[in-house]
Structures are given as C-alpha cells and as structure tokens.
Amino acid sequence: MGTVIECVPNISEGREEKLVSEIAAAVRGAPGVRLLDVSSDSSHNRSVLTFVADAAGVRAGVRALFDAAVPRIDLRRHTGEHPRMGAVDVVPVIPIRGVTVEECVALSREIGKEIAERHGIPVYLYEDSATSEKRRNLAEIRKGQFEGFAAKMEAPEWKPDFGPDAPHPSAGVVAVGARPPLIAYNVNLATSDLEVARRIAKAIRFSSGGFRFVKAMGVMLEARQVAQVSINMTDFKRTPLFRVFETVRAEAARYGVNVIGSEIVGLVPAEALIDAADHFLRLERFDPTQVLERRLREEG
C-alpha cells in the first residue's frame, strides 16, 4: 500500500443538500480520490468533506472541489454560527501513511499556488505550512471573517502567501496547510453545571496553561442537561487521548462530579485508541507492530 494523505476541506454550505452533494460528487469523481465522509451542520451552515489520496490525487480532489464550490457558494449571502472567511474555508492536508509532514507542507504550497492562479482567491498557509508564527493559528487568520477581510488585508502583515491582495468577491479567502490528524473528542460530565465544564476546559487547554496540543471549551448539551468538555486534540501522538481523559476525570472529581462517558466525533486513527489500551492495560514492552492489521499492511 502506497502513500495515504487525508484532506478535510470545510466548505461554507451546510443547508442546501443538493449543493453539498453536487460538490461532493465532483470531489468523488476526481482521479485517485476516495471520498470517505461528508458531514453537514445546518446551524453552522458548513460541511466537512473527508477524502484520501496520494499527492496527485489530493491536488486533483482540491481542484475539483474549488471548481464546483466557487460558482455555487456566495459568502455575501451566507449566515451561520461558525466563523468563516471563504466559500471553501480551510483545506487541511494530513499525512497518514508513507508520507512526511514536510512532503505535505510542499503539497499544500502547490495546492495554494494553484487555487490562487485558477480562481484569483487569496491563500494563507497555516499550521505546519505557515510562513510566520502568527499564521500558524487558523483562528488568528480567520479573525474579522469574510465581511472584515478587505479591510484586514490592507495591512502589509496580512498580505496572502499566494494570490491577490483583496478577497475574492463571493469566495473570500482560504487557508491551506499541513497539520497532524485532529481528533474531535468530548467528555460528558454528570452535572448540568456548565461552569464545571468551562473550568475543566480551561485547565486542560494550551491557551490557558494546559496541554500543548489541546483546544477545549465547555458546552451545554441542552437535551441531555449534561455539561460537556468539548476538545480538539491537535496532535494525539504528543498529547495522548488517555492523558486528557484522565486529567478531565481528576479535575471533575475536584468538583465532586463524575465522568459519564466520552465521545469521538468522526474518524480516529487506530493508533490513538491502541495507545489508550496500552496505557490502561499497563502493557509492558508493547510494540505497535504486534497489531495484526498493521503487520498485514506492512508485509503486504
């Protein structure tokens, strides 16, 4: 089995099912692309496409995506809860197998250049592809959103990495970059006190002194009356899932609150779960090559 790169573009359309499925069909039809998942959120008015391919396939998939999305999505008429700056808002490029971060960075630059040339859309390289520390963080790039970008781009520090110095009239701007696989992970608490979830989120997230590769916030699951610590694990190899779970559990105990359970949203690399089993089973000298499926893949 050869190179596997995952690409998880977010588009600013999550209500018109027909539009989303036309765009998904375009991506699915690109040579070498395997579209694994399409998830739409209507309150966010946003969809996430997940596909895998080799480098050439990722280029073809992103090209098909923009060719289909740019004429169909007009941000001047877009409303939704989630902040956004582009019709295609962000294009993460994620090394899965047989490919380095550096190769994904190089690929993200090629993709960015092509988007700018083909559609006249300004492109910001982010995360591992960022050309300055400030551009590493997507939230920082997105600040001001679509409506504020014309003004934001007047500052020299917000000159894009590729493309014109003003946003595309209907498609805005886009962030493209290589990053590790992200795990969307939520821990549910046996309390309806949102403040407890917020305090725990603050304790574990990087921005307020917690784990380096954790973003977190407290949210309320109204229907269940359950407070939830909603987490993005941005590098599970360096900040592992089990450690975050254990820390949430310990912090919750400090408020006399139990953990009901946790949730993984979307896809998760097997390694993240196998690391957790390794930890909780206290395995001695466990070697990931002992996993049968992995051995099958490597010898294949």
Next chain:
Amino acid sequence: MGTVIECVPNISEGREEKLVSEIAAAVRGAPGVRLLDVSSDSSHNRSVLTFVADAAGVRAGVRALFDAAVPRIDLRRHTGEHPRMGAVDVVPVIPIRGVTVEECVALSREIGKEIAERHGIPVYLYEDSATSEKRRNLAEIRKGQFEGFAAKMEAPEWKPDFGPDAPHPSAGVVAVGARPPLIAYNVNLATSDLEVARRIAKAIRFSSGGFRFVKAMGVMLEARQVAQVSINMTDFKRTPLFRVFETVRAEAARYGVNVIGSEIVGLVPAEALIDAADHFLRLERFDPTQVLERRLREEG
C-alpha cells in the same frame, strides 16, 4: 482487500535453527502466502509459524509445510517441555477478514483430507471443526502424546477424522481446525508469591468456573521474582481483554497485591485493543467504522 485467513501451525522443532528456517522458507515460497512470523522456543523444542493467505494460499502453505517438515522432523528422537503428538503438531485456521468461521471449517476439512492422503498421517479435526465435543479441546486430543498414540488409537472413539488408524512412524498425528484468533496475554503481579498468581488464574479460567473463553495458570518469572498470571484468551470478542485485566486487578487487590503490568505475546487483532480503549475511555456510541484505518480498508 480480499479474504484474509491466518494459519498458525506449530511444529515440533525449536532447536535446530537450520531446519526451522528451511521449513519456513518452504512455507514462504508457497503461492499466495505471506509469512508474518516465526518464533522458536528451545526449551519447548517447538516453533510457531504465522502466515496469512486466502483459502487457496492456506492450502498451498500447509502443503509446503508438511512436504518440508515430515522428512525433517522425527518425533522418535524429539524431547521438549511442551506436550506434542506430531511433527506438525497442530494447524489452526483463523478467520480474520472477509471469511466466515464456517468457510474456515470447510477449509480445515479439505486440508485435513489432503494431509492424510499425501502423507498417511492421521488427522483430528478440533475446535470449531471438531466432529465430537470431546475433540473440540486440543489438550484432550493430545493426551498420551506421540509415544502413547498407537495404544490410544486402538479405541474406536479415537479413530481419526481422516487417514490411517495408526500414527505415522516419525510424524505422529496432527490436529487441524478452525478457531477464533487467540491472544496470549500475561498479567504481572507485584509479588513473588506464586500462590497468589495461581489463585487468580483459578478464579478467571473457564475450567474452574471463570470466564468462558479464558485459560490461565500461575507461573513464576524467576529472573524478575515476579508471579505472573499467564492467560490464553480464546475468543476476545466474547470474553474481552479489558474485563479479564480488571478482574485480575480486583482479585489481586484482595491479597493486597498490585498489578505491575501486562504483556501481549505475539500478534493481537486491533479490535481487541480498540475494545479496551472504548471501555476505559467510557466511549459513548463508538462505532468501529470510525477507525480511520478500517475506513481506508473498506472503501479501498
């Protein structure tokens, strides 16, 4: 990706490296076979080969194995700690992917018939392939060992499923059968008191009232002065790894003993570890198709 069947033949030679590698080379050379592992134990004087293939490949691999092993291994001169009855002692056939237990049972019967016809070796079908309850258990078939088999086979109830009514002079008899993947799993205790390990083993094993798919015994790791509960998990889907670990931990606590750690010997299906992560992370509504590698395989 198509059918994957695992075959884990045990041969009665674990000291003469040259012989083992000649036999392994024969298996590796069979069409469609991927030999994943060869482990020899000199005190047992026994080696375990692990290979995967589709049904035709497993037949070819077993044929190559017997063609190489029968002329090279003479049980009349064999000594070792592990009980044995054949030059090739047992041939487990294990469904991994895209194949049912029933198909593996059918395959084991074809294999057994061919071994009997080609080499004149009596074949007993065991585990899921067994033709009577008594033959389900390998230990029951093997009782009497090579030296006792001529006498044992005089009883009508020990007429083999295929082949002659007397053992092969140098190669003895063989058991062939379909079974679920087996996990060799040990839990190490923070004590040098072997009796504690023995009592815990008794508490968890099927034969003395414990879990249905657990075999266990207490052993002493002399070098570390650590008592160990040595476990065979014979069906991890129905008796899961995490439950056995948790039970050993609880039983050990009853003697004031901590668990130092646990070990997986050899290969383990990813599912067994992912189930453990699911348990310890208290995942809600987790679906194994969320595992990225599995999605890649299924869509591929």
